Amino acid sequence: MRAGRPKxxxxKEKVTIxxxxxxxxxxxSTGKGWxxxxxxxxNEWMKEHAKA
Structure with missing residues (x-):
């Protein structure tokens, strides 16, 4: 069995944007975790603008 973080x-996907x-x-400016x-x-925007 492998130790470490579960999959x-x-x-998350690394992208350049x-x-x-x-x-x-x-x-x-909001600090760590920005x-x-x-x-x-x-994600919140996507939920509010989801296609019906």
């Missing part, structure tokens, strides 16, 4: 059901500096600076908060904000 994620929905693993460009955002406005003000958007990145805002999220960075990328997770940015991801959460995008």
């Amino acid at each position: 994620l059901v929905h693993p 460009r955002f406005d500096a003000e958007v990145v600076n805002y999220f960075k 990328q997770t908060r940015m991801n959460d904000a995008l």
Whole structure:
């Protein structure tokens, strides 16, 4: 049996993307975990704008 972290059901994907500096600076200013908060904000947007 392998030790370590279990595999994620929905693993994250590394991508290169460009955002406005003000958007990145805002999220960075919120401290550690800013990328997770940015991801959460995008997920919330997707839920609110889901196609019926």
